[in-house]
Amino acid sequence: MSIAVKKKKKSKTAPAPKQAAQEITREPQHTPSRFRHAIGKYRVLRSDACIGCGKCAELCPHGVHVKYEGAQKTSRPKDYLCRGFHCKQNCDYYCIDKCPVGALTLRINPVVETIGDPRWTPEMILSTWDMAEHGRVTNDTLNGELGDTDGGFDKLRLNFPKKPKKKLKPKDIDTSIVLNRRGEGGTQIKIDVPWYGGGMSYGSVSPATMVGKAHAAQIWNTFSCTGEGGFPPHLDPYDYNMITQVATGLFGVREETIQRVRIVEFRYAQGAKPGLGGHLLGDKNTPAVAKMREAVAGMSLFSPFPFHSVYSIEDHKKHVDWILAMNPAALVSAKVSTPTDVDMVAVGSYYAGAHIVHIDGSYGGTGAAPDIAKKNIAMPIEYAIPKVHEFLTNEGIRDKITLIASGGIRNAYDIVKAICLGADGVVVGTGELVALECIRCGNCESGRGCARGIASTDPELSNMYDENWSTRRISNLYNGWREQIIEIMIRYGVKTIPEMRGRYDLLRHVDYSD
């Protein structure tokens, strides 16, 4: 009893990182699904005919079948690990055929067809889960590279030379990028991977999700972003790796939240919904969220679509200057959507003093962005990146500003594609949520009803997992991506990320090449 009281007190006064959290390293740690029956591509059924001989468990190298010592029967198959029909064709341990009593059957899991969408196909979701669980690809029968759409990154392929010019080893490869290129002072920041985490506000996702993102950013010496709902105290230990977002509603934006970080991001627009502000529907605005935003609980919170104080480029300059008056060492990022004149916007941002121009294309957005906006307004990111890259190059300022792309960047291949199109790095969002077992049902805005407890602030739902689990899953994902990128760079024969920037020759568009 007395211990419990003590604990309570402690958590009230000091929201310091938990001891366990500090143990997480970049090294992949096996972090399985938090559900007893994880979703897999296949269903493997064991009938009553099973005699518990354990042959299947002996055979399967993927761990689908397990027979615990002393158990009479083989356990229920962990079919999410199963390679399915691929096994039948290529392996000599296909359990279905090998079972002496024919007790096993295999079929496509009908659930799989209900998750995801053409952009985030079921296989890509499953592949991301695989990576989040193991820290690398263990199941190469899943297509985690391409989605099923008729455009975007799904139409681009990496164009590998038959033999790379230089023979490189993983240790030769440098995956870092620098974020401050203005050469006018300000903090010098180098991140170890060519991506950072996108803004998801306190209120739109659960605290364990926010902390997991932030902690993974810390582990990988990169960044995560607050979104526009303020800087909740559980992010305190990670402020060195946080970006404070200043969005149009100015929710939770205070001088102190701008002064404590190294990067401040203006969210002028979001690619998923240009021309619309953020909106947190009433149901998600719980008393805790309302307290953080100092608003009225239960009311929908809309941020205006523009900054009321910024209607022109000189207003933007003033806006940047204001941030620098509060925090002179900060890097300023301008996050904008991709209208047809995005190139002009980028140049304008540079002249106004921004260090990073972050263009957010149309493929991104969680379920909270309205479909009509998500699918119809902004320019696809694969068009916007080269447009901006070339314009900045022609202006002679390309090497003075960092171009970050986001909006539908799902995996390591997409990251490389975005860089080859001309970006310096990318911002990822949905990928991290998928690592936390998001099934892309698209009901994020319904708030407390997120079936998986990710985009929820409901006290019960948001306790479905803790921050250790989310940190490990995201960190594993990061490790997997990095390994894949290194592998790609070895095949390309390039040592550093900037060497790939704007190298269209490293890509191939399936419609426009032989």
Next chain:
Amino acid sequence: MEKDILDITRRIIDSRAAMHKGLPPLDPKKKEEEGGCGVTGFCCTLPVAGRHIFEPSVQMHNRGNGKGGGIAAVGFDPDQLGISRDVLENHYCFQVAVLDPKCIKNLEKKHIFRNFDVDTYGKLDTVKNWRDLESLEVKPPDIYRYFVRVKDAVLDKWIKKNRLEKMPRGEAEDEFIHQAAGAINNEYYASLGEQQAFVISKGRNMQVLKIVGYAEDVVRYYKMDDFRAHVWIAHQRYPTKGRVWHPGGAHPFAGLDDALVHNGDFANYYSVAEYLRQHGYVPMFLTDTEVAILVFDLLSRIHHYPLEYIIEALAPTTEMDFDLLPLRRQKLYRQIQVAHIHGSPDGPWFFIIARNCFYEKKFQLLGITDTAMLRPQVFAVQNGEIQTGLVCSEKQAIDATLLSLAKEDKRFCPIADKYWNARGGSHRNGGTYIFTIEDDASSPTGKKMVCADKFGRPVETPPEQSLCDITAEIGAATKNDIAKKVIEKHLKAGTAKKLAVAAVKKMKGWDYGALRRFCNAVSELAQQKDAFMHPAIETLTHLVDMRYHTGAKKRASVLQILHIALHEIFLSAPEIQSKKTGAYKLIGWKNRDRLRAPRKSETTLIINAKGFQPELNDRDSKLIVDGFKLGWKNFITFGLVGQRFHGVGLGPETDGVRIDIYDSSGDYLASGIDGLHIYVHGNGQDQIGQITKRGKLVVYGDVGQTFMYGAKGGEAYILGHAAGRPLINGVGKPRVIINGTCLDYLAESFMAGDPLDGGGFVVINGLECDDYGNFALRPRPYPGSNLFSMASGGAIYLLDPYRKTVEEQLNGGQFMPMTDADWQLIKPYLEENERLFGIKIDDLLTVDGKKMKPTDAYIKVGAVKLGVLSGTADDDVNLGS
């Protein structure tokens, strides 16, 4: 007659067809990106020199990026041009900007000498080497200037050919000039071909010059420092496109006898350009500004619309403002709107236009703002022996102009008589003010200036008040003076406020000499004894802050005299590095590196802002941050010319810090404060008090756009008005009193809890201070629409004894009963308001001589729980928690 005009209009348009033959159709995508801009303009009954456009232009550097600047001037001195007055007034000043010198011979032969009788011509003199002007990256164009009339025979032939015999011959000549310029632009500048030359302006008694560079470089490069004109407008452009090689896209753009600068961005460039094409205009420079002046030219010169109609066509009156117009006007305006909606620029814009009204023999300067007022604008007027009208993007540019003028000529005062904003498309002023300069034999300058709004309602200042000549002798003391001994007694006793009140009582009767003697005495005493500094500053500051009857003196001059004395006192404080002890220490640009922690008995750091930059590291407001970190708690900043970010960057929990701001403060003041108190002794600017968390902001004047956007808390007291969009997205518990009113969108999406349970509110008293220091109720406490729209928390309290605020002004808010609890909530703030500004609660509640119950005098607007704002219907969240 009307039929004739329509007939002529059609024929004019037909006559232009040939000019544009063979041009490709408009490309909807083709438009140069416009960034933001800084615009300024002033006019004066005396022709003033070009160098006075310098200071405001430099002030606006941060509104431009040196990639496009220009000026226009109207109303010259013929001697300076070496021509006769007749030629100046009746000849067209046809100016060609030449980018490629090879083309001029041919151009002259084909277009100038063939068509025109040329009185005088030549190339404009410039500085020898353009590289001497540091900020120039590209050589400005050569300007060839011709004073011309159209040859009679040529004009006759043209009139006959186009069957324009019914058109007055003068107007026909105007149109010919217009088309001749068009022909040159077509041939030498068509946007698709090679860009060799273009006609930069062609009007009478006016000219436009523009370059790739800053506006003041135009003046320097073309040696116009001493060139005098009645009307000047200037523009700093901020094109987002980086490389700009020629100034074709820079502003101003000229019509015939008028020129326009513009800050903004049209959403419907294509539609307006298409509309113009149908009327025989072909925009060639791909900027919004060009189409703006062409629409203006069409409406004024071709359609002969009066200014009021033109403005209505550009910025339509809508919503409640439309309903408040007289019925006759509503009918008329509806017709105008229906006819011209396609040519009406959509999006944020603000125009400044300089005109030579040739047929009416007057010059005009006007500022027009769009209906949504998305661009900043300030108007000002100064009357006296010389009259001056000013309009700018920012108030500090106005002050810079006046300061520049006053330095040279004692007949100018560095402070204007009046500063105000226009409310776009409003029934009150139509978002436009017009300064008109015309001949007046009774005036010492031979000219007089009238300022009026769109409807012709004049803006006046008390005619009996005159400016102070501060170079005049101060004179001997009279018995009406406050004796130096008495002053000393008060300073000794520290009864500064009593002394100030005594001075206010005398103020009406005092002449300038008496006031100056009083100020001198206060200043001298302060300089004698360190202990007198504080009460002396307090006395004079109180006189700056209060509103009172100034008798035959102008308030602007009174302020000038008070500021001179205050500056003397501030500058008399020992410099920070000196060994002298005292409560006050002075720091400025030169000794800024000597900043150190306060020593015993040092209380206040006085910062002389002269020479500091408006932003980044060389700004004066950084000294406050650095000083605070070293332990200073009290700051006085003076000599500001629009520098920004005062009170920004001190970090959390700054209780006990006090900052006093004098002179022209800048944007983003107090944005982010958490505990400190900041007093602005004058007007505040745009974006003040954003995201304020805690603390107190007092402004002894007006505040600009988006005041306290996203504020979380804090108290604010505003003596005057707020411009558009104050308190948007306020959350938490901001508590604000605005004694004036505000333009529009007050407290949109306000979310500040339950005011009766710790939340936030705004009190609007709706007062206007007249020229004699009396506060009275305005016709309505809140003139605009969208009051408290989409708000989900907090409340607005309006002093509205006549119940002028109506349902139509709300957009989601609702009237709620004003209870005693509400009154008890706002009363302490009104008491503080009374203490700060002398606006007595008793006076507020006294209506038509009778004292009303507070709950009757004030009304309350609260939040409605809208379905769209709340989540599910059966939600049982605890509101107001």
